[in-house]
Amino acid sequence: MVEVLTVISSSMVRPKNIVQSGRTKIHLTPHDLDLLYLVYPQRGLLFLTPDPETRIIPRLKASLSTALEIHFPFAGRLVKVDNHGDNTVSFHIDCDGSGAKFIHAKAESVSVNDLLQCNGSVPDFITHFFPANNVESRDALISEPLLALQVTEMKDGVFISFGYNHMVADGSSLWSFFHTWSKICLNGSRSNSDKLVVLKDWFLDGIDYPVHVPVSEMETPPPSRKVSTKERVFHFSKNQISYLKSKANDEIGSSDLKISCLQAVVAYLWLSIMRHSGLNREEETQCKVAADMKLRLDPPLEKECFGNVTQLAVATSTVGELLDHGLGWTALQISKTVKSQTNESYKTFAQNWVKNVKIPKIGVGSRLADNSLIVASSPLFEVYDHDFGWGKPIAARAGPGNGTGGLLVMFRGVEEGSIDVHVALNSSLWSDVLMNL
Structure with a gap:
């Protein structure tokens, strides 16, 4: 199947307008x-093929050029500065x-x-429908942009995908950009309401910027043991989710915390696997869940601000505890750890990080x-609200x-309410899990 995908062109799309004298430097937090x-x-979205007359x-x-004018950090570059005085390096985003x-690719068969x-099932060929395979955040120092997009024209569909550097943006910022891009493409121009993005303004007292990272943390890690994986998309209907949520809340009884739909689904999958x-x-x-911290900080950030403002909420258990306690207890552990992500925990992580800088080597193959x-x-x-002018997506x-x-x-x-x-x-887990989910 790989042979049927042909790359037609690869180019760099720049913001429509940029004022070099006012370009922004974005310091990076711990x-x-x-x-x-x-x-x-x-991530990628699948659309049905537009009218043949649509170029x-x-x-x-x-429209991408205009969208990058608004979401200008995505058009920037990661910069490393050598601090020879203390044998460290520091980083920032230059919005240049x-x-x-x-x-642009084609897979017409x-x-x-x-x-x-x-x-x-996820077909193997879909790997080639994405633009940034095996790219790490640090690769942006050498050759990679902070955002890569690929449009693959199929026999009866179009797949629009992207890969992005998580240091410059989180998922909510990325999908906000995608919404801006699709809206401009649909309307043919930028709306007067489309203002430049508001950058996150959270900086911790007591931490000097830029943060200094020991040179030793930049050493290339040894090759990691390659893990063979299999992929599949599981669909949970609104009724299935409602059942899992009710079951989980019934099992925990009078707890002050209530289990959400997402927590019930994640707990079910964690248990099953x-x-x-x-x-x-x-x-x-x-079980590690990314928590959006914008509204949890004190003072809170604007919900729409641009940047990476997430923190991993980590629920920990033994396998035996999970299996003995069941769905409700498992979901409750996830709920508790998500709730524990606060302004204080966010600050504590940053303070501890700069005192003993250890960057996890979580790259390709680990x-x-x-x-x-x-x-x-x-x-x-x-994800299903994006319309470039020929209809909304049919799959993500x-x-x-x-x-x-x-x-x-x-x-x-x-479908509304489904996940x-x-x-x-x-791969060694796949067959047993697949038969029992």
């Missing part, structure tokens, strides 16, 4: 720098307008049905989710798992 070895998150590539590139990569397989993982009951497992699950993205992101997909052994990428489903979960699991 929460940003902790992601230096993280692979670029990749989609020039239209998409022109260098642009985002735009790839691939149909929508080939991609949307009835059992939720651990039940068939082959791990001993005494082994520790974790088993980031060893014995555990990483929960990425959110069904709160309005995540990019390759890049060797991560347990990754759950959450999407809102097409799709793009799952990447260690």
Whole structure:
């Protein structure tokens, strides 16, 4: 299937207008720098083929140029500064307008049905429909832009995908950009209400910027053990989610915390995967959920501000505890750890980080989710509201798992109230889990 995808062109799209004299330097926080070895998150939306008269590539590139004028950090570059006085380096984003990569590809023998397989299987060829495979955040220092996009024209569909540097933006900022881009493409011009993005203005008292990182933390890590993964998309209907939520809340009884729909689904998956993982009951497992911190900080940031303002909420248990207590207890552990992400915990992480800088080497081939699950993205992101001028998406997909052994990428489903979960699991777990989910 790989042979049928042909790259037609690869170019750099720059902001329509940029004032060099007023360009912005964005300092990176400890929460940003902790992601230096993280692979670029990749997401994609599938659309039906537009009218043949629609010249989609020039239209998409022109509107992208305007969108980058508004979301200007995505057109910037990651810069490293050598601090010879203390043998450290520091980093910032230079909003210089260098642009985002735009790839145009064709896979004319691939149909929508080939991609949307009835059992939720993810075909191997979809890897080539994404633009930033195996790219780490630090690669932006050498050759990679902060944002890469790919438009793949299929037999009866169009797949628009992206990969982005998580140090400059989180998921909510990315999808806000995507909404701006699609709206400009649909309307043919920028609206008067489309103002430049507001950058996050959170800086911790007592931490000097730029943050100094020891040179030793920039040494290339040894090759990681490659983990073979399999992927599949699981669909949870509104009724299924309602059942899981009710069951979880009934089991925890009079707890002050209430289990949300997302927490119930994640708990169900965590339990199911651990039940068939082959791990001993005494082994520790974790479920790591990205929490949006904008409104949790004191004072809170604007909900729409641009940047990376997330923190991993980590629920920890032994396999035996999970299996003995069941759905409600498992969901409650997730709920408690998400609630514990506060202004104080966010500050404490940053303060401790600068005192003893240790950047996790979680790049390509590492088993980031060893014995555990990483929960990425959110069904709160309005992925199906984007219309470039030929209709809204019919499906959402995540990019390759890049060797991560347990990754759950959450999407809102097409039907109201439903959730799709793009799952990447260690191949050795796959057959048992697949039969029992």
